[in-house]
Amino acid sequence: xxxxxxxxxxxxxxxxxxxxxxxxxxxxxxxxxxxxxxxxxxxxxxxxxxxxxxxxxxxxxxxxxxxxxxxxxxxxxxxxxxxxxxxxxxxxxxxxxxxxxxxxxxxxxxxxxxxxxxxxxxxxxxxxxxxxxxxxxxxxxxxxxxxxxxxxxxxxxxxxxxxxxxxxxxxxxxxxxxxxxxxxxxxxxxxxxxxxxxxxxxxxxxxxxxxxxxxxxxxxxxxxxxxxxxxxxxxxxxxxxxxxxxxxxxxxxxxxxxxx
Amino acid sequence: xxxxxxxxxxxxxxxxxxxxxxxxxxxxxxxxxxxxxxxxxxxxxxxxxxxxxxxxxxxxxxxxxxxxxxxxxxxxxxxxxxxxxxxxxxxxxxxxxxxxxxxxxxxxxxxxxxxxxxxxxxxxxxxxxxxxxxxxxxxxxxxxxxxxxxxxxxxxxxxxxxxxxxxxxxxxxxxxxxxxxxxxxxxxxxxxxxxxxxxxxxxxxxxxxxxxxxxxxxxxxxxxxxxxxxxxxxxxxxxxxxxxxxxxxxx
Amino acid sequence: xxxxxxxxxxxxxxxxxxxxxxxxxxxxxxxxxxxxxxxxxxxxxxxxxxxxxxxxxxxxxxxxxxxxxxxxxxxxxxxxxxxxxxxxxxxxxxxxxxxxxxxxxxxxxxxxxxxxxxxxxxxxxxxxxxxxxxxxxxxxxxxxxxxxxxxxxxxxxxxxxxxxxxxxxxxxxxxxxxxxxxxxxxxxxxxxxxxxxxxxxxxxxxxxxxxxxxxxxxxxxxxxxxxxxxxxxxxxxxxx
Numbered sequence: 001x002x003x004x005x006x007x008x009x010x011x012x013x014x015x016x017x018x019x020x021x022x023x024x025x026x027x028x029x030x031x032x033x034x035x036x037x038x039x040x041x042x043x044x045x046x047x048x049x050x051x052x053x054x055x056x057x058x059x060x061x062x063x064x065x066x067x068x069x070x071x072x073x074x075x076x077x078x079x080x081x082x083x084x085x086x087x088x089x090x091x092x093x094x095x096x097x098x099x100x101x102x103x104x105x106x107x108x109x110x111x112x113x114x115x116x117x118x119x120x121x122x123x124x125x126x127x128x129x130x131x132x133x134x135x136x137x138x139x140x141x142x143x144x145x146x147x148x149x150x151x152x153x154x155x156x157x158x159x160x161x162x163x164x165x166x167x168x169x170x171x172x173x174x175x176x177x178x179x180x181x182x183x184x185x186x187x188x189x190x191x192x193x194x195x196x197x198x199x200x201x202x203x204x205x206x207x208x209x210x211x212x213x214x215x216x217x218x219x220x221x222x223x224x225x226x227x228x229x230x231x232x233x234x235x236x237x238x239x240x241x242x243x244x245x246x247x248x249x250x251x252x253x254x255x256x257x258x259x260x
Numbered sequence: 261x262x263x264x265x266x267x268x269x270x271x272x273x274x275x276x277x278x279x280x281x282x283x284x285x286x287x288x289x290x291x292x293x294x295x296x297x298x299x300x301x302x303x304x305x306x307x308x309x310x311x312x313x314x315x316x317x318x319x320x321x322x323x324x325x326x327x328x329x330x331x332x333x334x335x336x337x338x339x340x341x342x343x344x345x346x347x348x349x350x351x352x353x354x355x356x357x358x359x360x361x362x363x364x365x366x367x368x369x370x371x372x373x374x375x376x377x378x379x380x381x382x383x384x385x386x387x388x389x390x391x392x393x394x395x396x397x398x399x400x401x402x403x404x405x406x407x408x409x410x411x412x413x414x415x416x417x418x419x420x421x422x423x424x425x426x427x428x429x430x431x432x433x434x435x436x437x438x439x440x441x442x443x444x445x446x447x448x449x450x451x452x453x454x455x456x457x458x459x460x461x462x463x464x465x466x467x468x469x470x471x472x473x474x475x476x477x478x479x480x481x482x483x484x485x486x487x488x489x490x491x492x493x494x495x496x497x498x499x500x501x502x503x504x505x506x507x508x509x510x511x
Numbered sequence: 512x513x514x515x516x517x518x519x520x521x522x523x524x525x526x527x528x529x530x531x532x533x534x535x536x537x538x539x540x541x542x543x544x545x546x547x548x549x550x551x552x553x554x555x556x557x558x559x560x561x562x563x564x565x566x567x568x569x570x571x572x573x574x575x576x577x578x579x580x581x582x583x584x585x586x587x588x589x590x591x592x593x594x595x596x597x598x599x600x601x602x603x604x605x606x607x608x609x610x611x612x613x614x615x616x617x618x619x620x621x622x623x624x625x626x627x628x629x630x631x632x633x634x635x636x637x638x639x640x641x642x643x644x645x646x647x648x649x650x651x652x653x654x655x656x657x658x659x660x661x662x663x664x665x666x667x668x669x670x671x672x673x674x675x676x677x678x679x680x681x682x683x684x685x686x687x688x689x690x691x692x693x694x695x696x697x698x699x700x701x702x703x704x705x706x707x708x709x710x711x712x713x714x715x716x717x718x719x720x721x722x723x724x725x726x727x728x729x730x731x732x733x734x735x736x737x738x739x740x741x742x743x744x745x746x747x748x749x750x751x
Contacts, residue, residue: 076729080704083718084715087715088714140355194580215572215584219572219575238357241357
């Protein structure tokens, strides 16, 4: 125990002021991490919603395309996806733009990270929404059609508003997964929490304290995000919406998995 | 004017998975008429109603509303066609994420493109007609079954339908709640609404309708005045069915 | 050098080499993680209160922080702890036990994967055990089973079957997250792809091939697990 406290209180080269400075530097990465996750979640939502409706209501070929998308982006590691987009795809985009317009553009690691995390999240979110849509009684769609709604009107105005509310518990799970995946983006040099920690440990050698700090920041962010989503769910709650059992079950899962 | 029926169902057949659900069904409704369809479950009554507004397009045959063929309509026109046909479901199918008022207003807003304020005003007027102004802000799960069915009547009426299809509107209700829904339907009929109704409420049917349609195994077996239902087990098929029903319900 | 030659001579052999390393990472980590998850899950469901608290803390920490952070902690953080230990213990004449903290890249990766996946696995095990009705256990005791007999012959087999889908999923995740071994310098599929890509400047192809290898592993594992799940599933009454 004595050794542990020793490790915590004084790493070999790190003085107290130096540590607080580097801790501040690391903590400032929180903004990047949050921006990264928000960007990825919004991109994932924007793609995941249509994907889920394609999968449930789409024509055969549309469903096949959706299936391939989900299979691909759920099956490859986030790390490989980051490399693939930043080094592979961005390179091609940059050189094509140069050939066509003779201007150099440079796409940032941050953009690559948002796109990679967002594309992967879209695959997961589409499955969340799909589950929610399928859990709605078939009569909802039928009643809308009987009133004269077109297919797309019925989906947009009747089905999706219900499905999205039902998805909030599963969404908070997705948030905590994204948060942890966002740390991988440091490999591209996106200056979020993890990248800053690695950078600081390489100069100050205060490894243990800085990693513990990073871990603590991630832990707090998870806790905070789940709390916010809980609030949103309570705010948008509609009495008796959806199958009560399904909801109750999911909230149990939420409590266990995300509040630890 | 009276020569042309308002709604005409002409030789409609429907086959699902190789099973014939509807077999060459024809019927017609004049303006202001109420006709009642009765018959054993699985006889194709619900499918018939869903074929009438093309929720399930019939495999053959056609439906004419005010002389216009539904089969020749484009997809968009089918949506407009459905607006003119109000439908009431056995299990209400109210939109669970909207309060009673918005359940009535949403189709006015999104399908008819009315302004929100106007749609809500109309919704409140319709809720008043069915006696549910007080409940306007409640969600479906907070309403009783009878109230739910009345909201769904208001929802259909707000679209100014020419015809109403009612698919066993009281079957999912507790006995003490059936009355309030039947009252609204009777009122509607008296005010001249054209209606096609599937029901097991024989007494109610006898009281309000001039014609009973008896369906069995996807076919119209008998049609005639309410007296068709009398005569007990020795009468026609409809009368026999009625006698059996009375035996079960003890009436 | 033609594209085909590049594939045949460099990219595919390199990726195959990486695949073998990946398998060497995944298989032990998955097995050890599952065993750890079983023990921790059982402890959290049925252990004494203090044990429950300690295990809950372990799970909270390992599920609440990113795996990358854990991996660098094991690989780069432990040596700095070792240095401190050495400073204290060497003067006292202790044998050099601090050297145990200097993990090889492979050991750090397997340790990181096992501890993280064990935490997640324990969630499924715990959930499954808790979902078994108490009556089952009581019925077994009423038949004369001892407590441990009742656990091993009634609770455990049922819990395993209930937890199987979740645990299987976790193994799929592990396959994908094994790519993170790159950050502790283990050269598996991703590492090989990165090396070849930067050597020949053919990023797109290298990473696409790596992606395909992972897709293949995930797909095969999914099929196997689905088959197992079906075999293990307890027949349920069909829902309406």
